[in-house]
Amino acid sequence: MRKVNRRTKVVILTVFMMVILIAIYAFGMLIPDDAAGSFLHAKQPPSLAHPFGTDALGRDLLLRTFKGMSVSMTVGTAASAISAVFAVFVGVAAAAGSKRVDAFINWVIDIVMGVPHTILVILISFAMGRGLKGLLVGIAATHWCSLARLIRGEVLQLRSMQYVAVSRKLGKSGRWILAHHLLPHLGPQFFVGLVLMFPHAILHEASVSFLGFGLPPEQPAIGMILSESMRYIGAGMWWPAVLPGLTLVLIVLLIDKLGDNLRMVMDPYSAQE
Amino acid sequence: MKGTVGRLTRIFVINSVRILTLLLAVSVITFVLVSASPIDPVRQYIMGLGTAVSPEQRAEIEDYWGVNEPPVERYFGWMSELLKGNLGESALYRRPVADIIRERFLNSLALMLCAWVLSGGIGFTVGCVMGMYRDRLPDKILKKVCYVISSIPTFWLGLVFLLVFAVWLKWFPIGFSGPIGVLRDEVTIWEKLYHLILPAFTLSLMSFANIALHTRQKLADVLNSEYVLFARARGEGGWMILRRHGLRNILLPALTLQFASFAELFGGSVMAENVFSYPGLGSAVSAAGLNADVPLLLGVTLFSALFVAVGNMTANLLYGIIDPQIREVDG
Numbered sequence: 001m002r003k004v005n006r007r008t009k010v011v012i013l014t015v016f017m018m019v020i021l022i023a024i025y026a027f028g029m030l031i032p033d034d035a036a037g038s039f040l041h042a043k044q045p046p047s048l049a050h051p052f053g054t055d056a057l058g059r060d061l062l063l064r065t066f067k068g069m070s071v072s073m074t075v076g077t078a079a080s081a082i083s084a085v086f087a088v089f090v091g092v093a094a095a096a097g098s099k100r101v102d103a104f105i106n107w108v109i110d111i112v113m114g115v116p117h118t119i120l121v122i123l124i125s126f127a128m129g130r131g132l133k134g135l136l137v138g139i140a141a142t143h144w145c146s147l148a149r150l151i152r153g154e155v156l157q158l159r160s161m162q163y164v165a166v167s168r169k170l171g172k173s174g175r176w177i178l179a180h181h182l183l184p185h186l187g188p189q190f191f192v193g194l195v196l197m198f199p200h201a202i203l204h205e206a207s208v209s210f211l212g213f214g215l216p217p218e219q220p221a222i223g224m225i226l227s228e229s230m231r232y233i234g235a236g237m238w239w240p241a242v243l244p245g246l247t248l249v250l251i252v253l254l255i256d257k258l259g260d261n262l263r264m265v266m267d268p269y270s271a272q273e
Numbered sequence: 274m275k276g277t278v279g280r281l282t283r284i285f286v287i288n289s290v291r292i293l294t295l296l297l298a299v300s301v302i303t304f305v306l307v308s309a310s311p312i313d314p315v316r317q318y319i320m321g322l323g324t325a326v327s328p329e330q331r332a333e334i335e336d337y338w339g340v341n342e343p344p345v346e347r348y349f350g351w352m353s354e355l356l357k358g359n360l361g362e363s364a365l366y367r368r369p370v371a372d373i374i375r376e377r378f379l380n381s382l383a384l385m386l387c388a389w390v391l392s393g394g395i396g397f398t399v400g401c402v403m404g405m406y407r408d409r410l411p412d413k414i415l416k417k418v419c420y421v422i423s424s425i426p427t428f429w430l431g432l433v434f435l436l437v438f439a440v441w442l443k444w445f446p447i448g449f450s451g452p453i454g455v456l457r458d459e460v461t462i463w464e465k466l467y468h469l470i471l472p473a474f475t476l477s478l479m480s481f482a483n484i485a486l487h488t489r490q491k492l493a494d495v496l497n498s499e500y501v502l503f504a505r506a507r508g509e510g511g512w513m514i515l516r517r518h519g520l521r522n523i524l525l526p527a528l529t530l531q532f533a534s535f536a537e538l539f540g541g542s543v544m545a546e547n548v549f550s551y552p553g554l555g556s557a558v559s560a561a562g563l564n565a566d567v568p569l570l571l572g573v574t575l576f577s578a579l580f581v582a583v584g585n586m587t588a589n590l591l592y593g594i595i596d597p598q599i600r601e602v603d604g
Contacts, residue, residue, distance in 0.1 A: 115299060116537070126562050127309045210547070213563070236441075
């Protein structure tokens with residue numbers, strides 16, 4: 001067989017992972033909302049008919065898990081996309097704006113980092129009257145800080161580059177430089193940051209809905225399934241706690257790996273590590 | 274020496290001022306968020322009473338709570354009481370918020386302290402091993418373990434531990450900070466510790482990866498340096514180098530990082546306390562959020578911000594001790 005070089009290998013692997021993730025997402029989305037079970041099959045351990053077993057209401061846990069995963073992925077994507085776009089705005093504003101703007105943004109970041117995120121998400125969720133909106137805003141509001149700092153640093157470094165200085169001497173406006181020299185460089189940073197933020201967002205979503213602040217109970221978010229499983233864990237029902245949680249961890253690991261691979265493809269420097 | 278003390282005092286003063294402004298900002302933001310909530314605390318309070326309430330009584334409660342006053346006035350009312358040490362009364366527990374925080378913080382502190390020490394110890398040891406065996410098999414395995422563990426949600430790990438150690442093996446109780454059916458005063462310290470092990474272990478496993486990876490990097494930098502090369506040339510072995518050159522250089526940065534991680538620690542303890550029904554601040558804050566207990570929610574949020582700020586200040590002071598070159602440029 002012909003030898004495939006490392007870059008091609010990584011690209012193939014990345015595409016493969018994306019396909020798996022999209023397949024999981026689509027599979028979850030296709031499952032109808034009202035996958036009602038019957039009490040005849042309640043509390044069954046995993047079997048061939050129900051690979052993840054059934055819950056206390058006789059619903060199939062495999063279907064519920066994947067439905068929940070796709071809901072969590074939707075929330076995670078939306079929240080991290082909002083968060084990443086916000087981070088770019090804030091980061092660029094901090095680096096390119098006046099000193100006072102920079103100080104103010106750093107102060108805001110200090111505040112957001114100064115309150116434990118779980119508590120901040122609870123507060124925001126409470127302020128928005130719980131539900132999907134509160135969850136989205138809460139997760140988006142807590143995840144932008146580190147990416148914003150990263151982008152601020154990047155812009156500061158770019159601005160000290162000679163070609164930017166030359167461009168300025170040639171009389172280009174700040175906005176022109178921003179659009180032609182700075183933003184194109186931030187693309188990969190932004191995209192990788194977005195993908196790496198994604199697993200965090202999903203984990204946060206699961207945690208917060210586990211606490212009961214997330215989606216309404218009818219929506220089978222993964223945190224909700226695990227929170228329900230708490231009630232039966234004392235009776236030795238292990239499958240509602242273990243299998244959906246394991247699925248969550250595996251998917252998060254997959255996304256994490258995907259982010260790493262994307263960074264390797266997009267940022268040649270880190271590929272040497 | 275005098276210079277060090279002076280510098281530390283300056284860092285201390287600057288940080289104190291910063292903490293005060295930060296807390297003030299947090300209090301304003303929290304208050305705005307809570308006021309903006311469409312959830313009606315009065316209705317939740319009445320539902321909690323469990324009896325029917327006539328419109329007159331309701332008006333009386335609203336009047337007593339000052340719900341109908343403008344938010345700015347309410348904020349200043351709350352703030353002036355806060356400065357007197359009165360955080361209001363919890364609608365959920367029917368007790369002063371300050372008492373609840375004091376009592377539950379002691380529980381949380383025990384949990385977080387155990388987890389903090391454990392995660393620091395485990396993390397540092399693992400980091401040292403990884404650094405010593407850099408790019409060899411132990412390093413590769415441990416690095417994978419660290420990455421996997423940081424992708425596991427705290428509460429799920431807690432659930433699995435609960436299942437394995439409490440339900441199947443019956444080594445540990447399922448939850449609470451003391452045995453059920455025993456008065457709080459009669460719970461011995463050993464029983465408390467016994468109930469603490471599982472949540473503390475869960476919490477510490479969640480946070481050791483960070484410190485381990487940091488220590489690995491630092492140790493690798495030290496081992497690549499020229500003075501270590503010289504030490505090797507003098508015939509010092511691996512562990513002696515670690516003791517003589519490694520530990521001295523990496524211990525304090527690791528400790529600093531550990532102090533700077535109070536926010537994650539507190540956030541993690543919210544999850545761990547909920548899984549193990551441990552009566553600490555974390556379970557109080559989620560209960561407060563779910564039951565629209567506004568005074569308690571405000572109190573715990575402010576307290577958690579203070580807690581994190583103290584950790585960060587300690588980290589800054591430690592930086593000042595470690596690195597004499599650090600000069601705080603401006604506030």
